[in-house]
Amino acid sequence: MTTLPAGLSRPEFDRLIAAFVDALGVESVIADATRLREYRDPYTYRESDEFDAAAVVTPTTTEQVQAVVRIANRFGVHLWTISQGRNNTYGGPAPRLRGCVIVSLREMNKVVEIDDELAYAVVEPGVRWFDLYEALQASGGRLWSSIPDLGWGSVVGNSLDYGVGYSPNGDHASQLCGMEVVLPDGSVLHTGMGAATGNANWHTYPHAFGPSLEGLFKQSNFGIVTKVGVWLMRRPQRYTVCWVRFVGLDRLEHVVEALRSLMHEGVVLNLPMLNRGLEVDEHGMSVVVPGSDAWSGRFALYGRATMIDTAYAIIEEEFAGIDGVQLIRRDFDGTDHSGPSNHDERVQRGIPDMDLLDPNMLPFGADTAHLDLSPIGTARGTDTVRLQKLMDDLYSRHHRASVGGILLNKRHALHVSTTFYDPRDPAEAAAVFEAYGQMVDELAEAGYLPYRTNLQNMDRVANKFDFGGGAQLRFVETLKDAIDPNGVLAPGKSGIWPRALRQDQAVPEEKGAV
């Protein structure tokens, strides 16, 4: 049974599909119900059609993306953009609004440029972390990319959604510089210095003449990014993986203080990750020990051997002041690809893998689903412990097992957590989502909000941003209506709905301000 875009008759839908075929070719348009099932959220528990797409189009060029957007405007249908569609736990490839046409950018998968000297690459949205890694290797291996845990996702998609990695460039959204964007009217925008034809600083200068627009295209529905510069790091002479091992939440506070201090001193430059229930041996191999109060903190040093040795001496001194803390280090030459032999060693060095979804390690094998809840806290030791305890308490009260960790930045900490479930068990899956909503509410009560969320909870989270009666969302909606008057792009993304679809949203009314 085909899902039709809202308001379209079957003959109109046929004409829409014909227009897409005319623009892209028949092999780039999917309207077959069976094939469309691949574009459902693989982790969604129910056989509901709430997030079903009407069709999928797969443009291969910016011009084809423009054509798709223009057709959408002409027919009054909604689009939902995916890069690789691997946004699993947040909805995978599925659209927020039933009946959207998915614009899959998987076939726009070129690494357009690699600049060894200035340390950046220009990539299309279909480029996976695996692809970027391979391209960097093929071009001489002088640059390393920051990567997230799973290599199959899109560099652009992950970075635009504020995804994180573990290198000194681990805040991926901050490494984007210079975008090509197809706007909701089908025109093309080059941001920053790229707004001047042929300017050599499109991907080197992070601002613009006038306002900086790139933030608008992150975690939003204001345009389709078809190309972007990604800042990379130079391959270091040496790469040293460090572990700090300890037991108990009391020590966590002091370890966080020590790590944050080392970050602010410029000794540790990447983003440390702290995990409980992970025991690490002297070979850097970690073993999950559920229920254990053993913690391990993982970070890395990059650079000249002499700098690393000097830094490590400072790190030893810093942690010597905390009773019961053990340090482990593993050194690798920067050119050593096979030495880093486990996920923790690879992921901080930019070698992508899929280890964290190894079916043998997951409770329900290859069918295992997970639901992530990752609030932002400050990087203070006391706050970190407080939020960790709150997360423990929430999962416990909601009778869910969870794994997670704390990704430490210089000023904030991301408390990532996930719970595994069997998506084939509707009752368990429903309970997981029910608990998620309640936990978001309770976290917000306590002052914490997640950095991203799933399709089911975008409105819920958006409405937690309550200052000024929802001033931020109201402002964003004003922009949305101006940029995308027909509301063609990704309605509902991050709680942002176009005017025509806003009536049933619980958005506070704007008070006349003048």
Place this chain on the structure above:
Amino acid sequence: MTTLPAGLSRPEFDRLIAAFVDALGVESVIADATRLREYRDPYTYRESDEFDAAAVVTPTTTEQVQAVVRIANRFGVHLWTISQGRNNTYGGPAPRLRGCVIVSLREMNKVVEIDDELAYAVVEPGVRWFDLYEALQASGGRLWSSIPDLGWGSVVGNSLDYGVGYSPNGDHASQLCGMEVVLPDGSVLHTGMGAATGNANWHTYPHAFGPSLEGLFKQSNFGIVTKVGVWLMRRPQRYTVCWVRFVGLDRLEHVVEALRSLMHEGVVLNLPMLNRGLEVDEHGMSVVVPGSDAWSGRFALYGRATMIDTAYAIIEEEFAGIDGVQLIRRDFDGTDHSGPSNHDERVQRGIPDMDLLDPNMLPFGADTAHLDLSPIGTARGTDTVRLQKLMDDLYSRHHRASVGGILLNKRHALHVSTTFYDPRDPAEAAAVFEAYGQMVDELAEAGYLPYRTNLQNMDRVANKFDFGGGAQLRFVETLKDAIDPNGVLAPGKSGIWPRALRQDQAVPEEKGAV
């Protein structure tokens, strides 16, 4: 003779002033022609009234800024926001459009918060670099601010206009996190995590839920920023000023390559500045030697003494490979305030001064004006030499003496240059501005654009951004019209005019895209 806002009769203007007085108090409203002359551009060469304001209001609270914006909407007048009004060479306090009411934020000058642990301050727009420095000292001196060359300017104003400094946080616009903004309708927006009332991560998490909006308020006219978080650096154990001395443009190429390499390796973390015609002695004292082809590059190391010594050994090794290059270093304890005894030593350490406007060092004493032209190039050695030669050629062909330097970033380089003139000499001043316009045109022809410009040239520079028939400016205008339908805020800033004032601008027509 009073300048009236366009379209307002004298009685209407009187009612406008009465409304401001009613909202702010009489001492916060200036409409006296003599006092208004202080708000002219001090460097403008002519007695023309082209950039004259109609009045100045000086709100002291966010609520008063809201009241001012609402009054402007009611009366249909335009506002021009200044923080300290020290934007000299770019227009000083003067508005782009004659008849604007200047909103001076000088009296909103509170350092609202200093967080020693997370290394940020929250400041109002009237806070000068001097004030922030004093506040940091008063609170224990554990944090250092990045600063520009002149201490009298506003932290917020400089950073919003993409101003630069010389510390590891020298890209000031990138250090802003968490804004309070009065929008053109008089409502208040809190950006990022601050959009949730009381969230502790307003000034620690650099993104948002949904799109990141802060870029919109930089170098633009979309809102009045009334408060913002500024990321700071921790006071290091040791501060080491380094100089690299050499002669000739050929060596510049290699020195830039070496410095950029050290930056990408994480050895040099601040922004080096390269100057020609500066000779530096072993005490770090620099002397200007006009016409000399002697260069000096200035950078600094911050951190533990052992790290600095290790880094310096790498730096020595790096420069040993370039014939004819000398290194100088000067070490200071992080707590040493009086040791750094000259501008170069102070400015990389965050101790503000006014040395660069010392009347004794300027050709026309305290009356000396300067006109800056600072294009962006890449950080490649060859490009740096090419642009330097082009700048030399331009100034030479336009018969202007200039001083300047190259501020090196990891991927781009800012070629700052200035020419001094006597603003009391109308012929010379006119010639300076005439040359500036031609030089901008020639630079753009060669692929280079300045990172900011003066009132006289905002439209000129904006129109150089020609991709897609001016797609960026068109997009920005769409946003402007949606956010500020009455066009009350800063018409013409960065070439952005509200709809009602756009007819005479040379903006390409939008082509129907759908």
